[in-house]
Amino acid sequence: MKAIVQERFGPPDVLRLAEIESPVAGPGQVLVRVRAAAVNPYDWHLLRGDPYVARLLGGVGLTRPKSRVAGIDAAGEVAAVGAGVAGLRPGDEVLGFCPGAFAEFACTTPDLLVPKPAGPTGLTFEEAAALPMAAVTALRGIRTVGRAEAGQRVLVNGAGGGIGTFAVQIAVDLGAEVTGVCSARNAELVRSLGAAHVVDHTREDFTGRGERYDLILDNVGGRPLRRLRRALAPRGTLVANGGGSPGHVLGAMGSMLRVVAADPFVRQRLRPLVPSVPNGPVRRDLLAVTALVEAGRLAPVVDRTYPLADTAAAVRHVERGHARGKAVITVA
Structure with missing residues (x-):
């Protein structure tokens, strides 16, 4: 073969x-x-x-x-x-x-x-x-770990990527008001997926806008934890998923360890997102994803x-x- x-x-x-x-x-x-x-x-x-x-x-x-x-x-x-x-x-x-x-x-x-x-x-x-990997990761980030609910303000960093495009749709399906962070070329795509607001990361840092979110799914990394927490509501949840570039000793694992270490000392929920490669109840999550697709609520x-x-x-x-x-x- x-x-x-x-x-x-x-x-x-x-x-x-x-x-x-x-x-x-x-x-x-x-x-x-x-x-x-x-x-x-x-x-x-x-x-x-x-x-x-x-x-x-x-x-x-x-x-x-x-x-x-x-x-x-x-x-x-x-x-x-x-x-x-x-x-x-x-x-x-x-x-x-x-x-x-x-x-x-x-x-x-x-x-x-x-x-x-x-x-x-x-x-x-x-x-x-x-x-498989992108949609299951998005499902876990938004629903399982992030616990997004109707009426909450949810921000997806890296909204134009593989995980981000699924995450925006899943959060919208749950009834959240979604802000997508992406490049200008992906802005219309992210809006078409249901995002109520779009932030162009090349022109504006979402952590410095003064907005507070109930849930942030960070698919990019690269921002200090203190700045990400500044954009969270007092009882908000940060879900850290990946990021980093090649050649690092720890890569994204370093930022995830920092999230785990800080969580016990703050009121906000800080959670790492373990990659879906595969682990945990994979088939259950795959079936949840395909059910959304069959219902026309995820594409x-x-x-x-x-x-x-x-x-x-x-x-x-x-x-x-x-x-x-x-x-x-x-x-x-």
Whole structure:
């Protein structure tokens, strides 16, 4: 099968298209014929082995990548099921977390897959692939960890990105008054998703506007915690999700540790958002996301699609922060 492989840590240029042996579904596993795979910031962090502390913790590999084939988000068809797998059969259209998704086939487990939603007008495989990591992370940030409620003022920093576009829609669906922080080129997109207010981060710092929010979902990082708290209501909640740039020892983990350390000493709720890669009740969250899609209350925003051979260009596009919504690989 064709796959994007990585032999060493480095920039997107280390990725190459190769012919490798197709995986086989073992007991309790599902083999997915990948039709589309989405690119996430998670992918370029793994690509570079960043932050460096992650290598020491064993999550990405110490001197070389732990996984030869990259990618995690996929949509496609069940090709085969292993012994003990019930409820899935070859030909079923699915989406979910599939390690090694940048390939024609990938193996995963049934608890990481859900049926591909039809949606009001039907979803393409590319649109379905855009859902897993970004939409689940947004759901957890806004609803599970952030506890957003109707009538609250919610700010989404990085509203034009993959997680941000989902987060704006989920907060609006819950009845919140949403402010999206993004670049000027994404302002109309964010408004079209339901944001009542948009702040252009290139012209204005949302932490210095004198506005207070019940919930801030920070997908960007880079601002001192004291400034973020200044924009929170006295009993407001800050959900810190990622941020950072390549080459850092701690990266986003550093800012999350600061949030955890400060929380016991302030009235505001300061919470880190653990990445959905995958952990916790993944299938429950995937089903919640697809239910919103099927009800017409959530829609993926696909910025660009790339052929499998151009995966390095897609990862580079996401790493540079240029994606509006999601960048997706069309595999087959």
